Every structure is written in C-alpha cells, then in structure tokens.
Amino acid sequence: FQISLPSLKERVQDIPVLAKHFVAVFADKTNKAALEITDDYLAALKQYTWPGNIRELKNIIERSVILEEAGKLTTDTLPFEITHTQETGNLSSFDLALVEKQHIKKVLNYTKGNKTETARLLNIGLTTLYRKLEE
Structure with missing residues (x-):
C-alpha cells in the first residue's frame, strides 16, 4: 500500500x-x-x-x-x-553586486536608514557605502 x-x-x-x-x-x-x-x-x-x-x-x-x-x-x-x-x-x-546591494539594503532597513551605523555594521567606510548604493 x-x-x-x-x-x-x-x-x-x-x-x-x-x-x-x-x-x-x-x-x-x-x-x-x-x-x-x-x-x-x-x-x-x-x-x-x-x-x-x-x-x-x-x-x-x-x-x-x-x-x-x-x-x-x-x-x-x-x-x-x-x-x-x-x-x-x-x-x-x-550577480555578486546584486547580492551585495540587497545585503546593504537589509542592513539599512535594520538600522532604520542610518547610513553611518550601516557602514559600521558592514565594516566599510561611509564613502564606500554611498558608492555601492549608487552602483
């Protein structure tokens, strides 16, 4: 059965x-x-x-x-x-860039849009964060 x-x-x-x-x-x-x-x-x-x-x-x-x-x-x-x-x-x-950008957006959402805190959590510089968001 x-x-x-x-x-x-x-x-x-x-x-x-x-x-x-x-x-x-x-x-x-x-x-x-x-x-x-x-x-x-x-x-x-x-x-x-x-x-x-x-x-x-x-x-x-x-x-x-x-x-x-x-x-x-x-x-x-x-x-x-x-x-x-x-x-x-x-x-x-x-695409690695797509995965990276989505991860940055999730961290940005987690920090309620605080870019300084997002950069700190991702262990990248603030200018790097801005550049990656523009890509």
Whole structure:
C-alpha cells in the first residue's frame, strides 16, 4: 500500500494554509502575539520552487517569526534566494553586486536608514557605502 503525495511546488494553493498554521505554531512557541502575513510575503512563498518541500517551508517560517519585529511577516524576513528567484531565474546565476546591494539594503532597513551605523555594521567606510548604493 503506497500513498503518493505531490511535492509542495505542485500544491501552491496549500501554501497559505500551511503558512498560517506554522506562523501560529511558532508565534506561540516564541511568545509573540498573533502575526499578520503580508500579501508580498505569501506571493514570495508561492513563487518559490521548494526543493526541501514542507520541511523547508516550516524552517523558513520559523526563521521569519524569529526575525520579525513589527508584528507582521514581510519579505524582509525571508532569505535572499526566496525573494529574488524571479529576478535571477535560478541560484546559479546570482550577480555578486546584486547580492551585495540587497545585503546593504537589509542592513539599512535594520538600522532604520542610518547610513553611518550601516557602514559600521558592514565594516566599510561611509564613502564606500554611498558608492555601492549608487552602483
């Protein structure tokens, strides 16, 4: 007797239900109030191919719940490979400058736009930060 279950990428319609379940579980586990899931967050989850299936989804959502700070899950809490697969097509075609710029933007977001603090955290000079942002 064998049960055949399609992969998560073949069951995209299940992702919102699974995401809500995992968010509730991990919000409770981390003693956080009910968290809102933004539309952009769900859209990013739906477009990803999920090579790790449900275990990967569960781990990604746990990470997001831990990283969130404003009571809602946004794409800022997702790993780079999930939020940028549509830009690059696949992980092997990443452009180093693109990865670097996205990391700088995440740190800028973390410091609430403070460029001096961002440069300090990235261990680069302020002029280097400005140059990399302009590229």
